[in-house]
Amino acid sequence: MVNSVVGVRGLTVRRGGRPVLRGVDFEVERGSVTGLLGPSGCGKSTLMRAIVGIQIVESGAVEVLGLPAGHAGLRDRIGYATQNPALYGDLTVTEALRYFASVLHAPRSDVHRVITEVGLEDHANAMVGQLSGGQKSRASLAVALLGSPELLVLDEPTVGLDPVLREELWALFHSLAASGVTLLVSSHVMDEAARCQRLLLMREGLLLADDTPDGLRRRTETQDVEQAFLRLIKENV
Numbered sequence: 001m002v003n004s005v006v007g008v009r010g011l012t013v014r015r016g017g018r019p020v021l022r023g024v025d026f027e028v029e030r031g032s033v034t035g036l037l038g039p040s041g042c043g044k045s046t047l048m049r050a051i052v053g054i055q056i057v058e059s060g061a062v063e064v065l066g067l068p069a070g071h072a073g074l075r076d077r078i079g080y081a082t083q084n085p086a087l088y089g090d091l092t093v094t095e096a097l098r099y100f101a102s103v104l105h106a107p108r109s110d111v112h113r114v115i116t117e118v119g120l121e122d123h124a125n126a127m128v129g130q131l132s133g134g135q136k137s138r139a140s141l142a143v144a145l146l147g148s149p150e151l152l153v154l155d156e157p158t159v160g161l162d163p164v165l166r167e168e169l170w171a172l173f174h175s176l177a178a179s180g181v182t183l184l185v186s187s188h189v190m191d192e193a194a195r196c197q198r199l200l201l202m203r204e205g206l207l208l209a210d211d212t213p214d215g216l217r218r219r220t221e222t223q224d225v226e227q228a229f230l231r232l233i234k235e236n237v
């Protein structure tokens, strides 16, 4: 693929002695929003960890922005938001973001920008430890947006958010993609799939499909991604 930002080849990962990723291959194109979908436990977070270079892999290769995953040269070029944000609970949102901005050598002005982008203006001075689950995950997303990452790897960024906030975050993801940022966004909510340009459907460590939402519906002769997913499972058993 021309303009590939992520290239995964034959990726196999074991965790706790069990195979979690079983020979996964795909590429992610620059400036796209790719959805990583599949049921709980299918390996989405593990795949994301491999892409950001924090997962021990058994075999295969993961290349990001032309470098092997985990390369020191990628540190400032990837933004990663996990499901369990590691933010200091006894700092305010603003203080926590100032800290990460200095670690990442991001401009101080970024702090205000990212707080606004994730809709946390009203909680800028709240202690991180007193935020709700959805607010904490937005604070984690704000950290990922600091600086100018070329690739954003977002693990379930919209989980627990109300429909208005979800809508706003998806609009933000698309505007970032339009400016050339590449986004890989995981979700186990199939209705978020239609918002992605490309979908990676996973099940039990295998990639069942790598297609556009339209392509997937056409190929499986279904109306929505949930039905397509079920059809693919039937075909694969």
Ligand SMILES: Nc1ncnc2c1ncn2[C@@H]1O[C@H](COP(=O)(O)OP(=O)(O)OP(=O)(O)O)[C@@H](O)[C@H]1O
Pocket: 015, 016, 020, 038, 039, 040, 041, 042, 043, 044, 045, 046, 047, 188
């Ligand atoms: N630290 C760990 N040690 C051993 N096994 C693990 C560990 N973390 C995850 N696993 C296992 O790896 C498999 C894939 O987990 P992973 O977190 O990648 O799934 P997921 O698709 O992201 O799930 P969810 O949607 O629930 O977050 C699961 O079977 C899980 O039990």
